Amino acid sequence: MKISKVKGKDSYRGYVRKPDGGYKQIYGKTKKEVREKAESLSFDIKTGKFVENNKISFEDWCNEWVDNYLINVSLLTKRTYKKHMKNHIIKEFKNVKLQNLTHNQVQRFIQKLSQNYAPKTVRNIYLVLHRSLSDAVKNGFISFNPSDDIILPKLVKEEIKVLELDEIDTFINLAYELVPEYADCLEFLLFTGLRISEFIGLTIDNYNSETKTLTVNKQYDRVDRVYIPPKYGATREFRLSESAVKIVENRISKINKRREKFPNYNDENILFLNPESERITQQTLRKKLKIVTAKLGKEDFRLHDLRHTFATLTIASGTEIKTLQKILGHTDASFTMNVYAHSTEIMNKIAAENLENFRKNSYRIVIGD
Numbered sequence: 001m002k003i004s005k006v007k008g009k010d011s012y013r014g015y016v017r018k019p020d021g022g023y024k025q026i027y028g029k030t031k032k033e034v035r036e037k038a039e040s041l042s043f044d045i046k047t048g049k050f051v052e053n054n055k056i057s058f059e060d061w062c063n064e065w066v067d068n069y070l071i072n073v074s075l076l077t078k079r080t081y082k083k084h085m086k087n088h089i090i091k092e093f094k095n096v097k098l099q100n101l102t103h104n105q106v107q108r109f110i111q112k113l114s115q116n117y118a119p120k121t122v123r124n125i126y127l128v129l130h131r132s133l134s135d136a137v138k139n140g141f142i143s144f145n146p147s148d149d150i151i152l153p154k155l156v157k158e159e160i161k162v163l164e165l166d167e168i169d170t171f172i173n174l175a176y177e178l179v180p181e182y183a184d185c186l187e188f189l190l191f192t193g194l195r196i197s198e199f200i201g202l203t204i205d206n207y208n209s210e211t212k213t214l215t216v217n218k219q220y221d222r223v224d225r226v227y228i229p230p231k232y233g234a235t236r237e238f239r240l241s242e243s244a245v246k247i248v249e250n251r252i253s254k255i256n257k258r259r260e261k262f263p264n265y266n267d268e269n270i271l272f273l274n275p276e277s278e279r280i281t282q283q284t285l286r287k288k289l290k291i292v293t294a295k296l297g298k299e300d301f302r303l304h305d306l307r308h309t310f311a312t313l314t315i316a317s318g319t320e321i322k323t324l325q326k327i328l329g330h331t332d333a334s335f336t337m338n339v340y341a342h343s344t345e346i347m348n349k350i351a352a353e354n355l356e357n358f359r360k361n362s363y364r365i366v367i368g369d
Helices: 031-047 058-068 075-093 103-114 119-138 165-178 183-190 196-200 242-261 282-296 304-316 321-328 333-340 345-353
Strands: 012-017 023-028 213-216 219-221 226-228 236-239
Touching: 012 031, 023 031, 058 075, 058 119, 075 103, 075 119, 075 219, 103 119, 165 183, 165 282, 183 196, 183 242, 183 282, 183 304, 196 219, 196 282, 236 321, 304 321, 304 333, 321 333
Parallel strands: none
Antiparallel strands: 012 023, 213 236, 219 226
8 A cells, every 4th residue: 555645744645445446545644553544444344344434413313213214113112212212312412423422422321311210211212222323333324333232220120019908998999989980990900900001092892791801902092192002912802800890881881871862972982981071091090099099008009000919919819820911911921920920918818818709709810712
């Protein structure tokens, strides 16, 4: 390689042939520096690590990635990725060129997130960033992924909160006393283990009055206000307890009575309506639950903890993990086992007292045919 002095400057210049046949200029203060840079560049070209200089901003790439690379993901997952990109990732690296993003910048970003968010949330945001940068490498925009080998916060397994055995009757009674118009909703969630979005998305046709079973084939997206497939995309069907059947049939009966006067009433066939005959919202249910749990002395109890309580009761009653997995809509039984196979006071009480008929078997659920 010929190295020559740059005219009028105290530096040297050399040339390295690129894969497209053109030449890349190399500059340095000495011939030795130019030669070392040229050797390094030649090695990158031979090993496929060379990336032509470009002016793509990190923000432009992220927007391109969200719009065109999230093909085989669900609508809900895509929305979550967009949220992480907009609220965290792009905001952090908005003024950075894609090629200039460094490992150190990413590590500092993760450290900053860790000070404000739970480890699981930080990891979820990181996975979106890492996946987008991996696709940038595949497209030749960068030669390596600067988010590789990042130190992430350790996951801390949260203690599952459940209603204890002697709290369940009290919880239900308080619900009917304090929030009577929504009490049956809370009780239904307690004895079905549905996710909130699945509950809100229930329609009358999801209930089979002959077999007393419930089919969960969709959930309601509260942001876009549309029905989307259930989590993991799998439809499931299971038999309801007597308490749950009573709640559903009472709701349907009220709807049918209104339709006698107003034939077009509830034309969307929503199963659970609020007192204004509108779809119940998650925010409203959360507020009503807080009223009840505050009286119960469990202020940190969440809507999702009703699902945890259902699962714990079901396992304690002797139901197999595989059966519970199908009811809850988990992808595999090992996940269900890892989450719920724990010893709690509620399990010990049921086992010791052999309470097979607790609330007329309202917590014993049998999978539908």
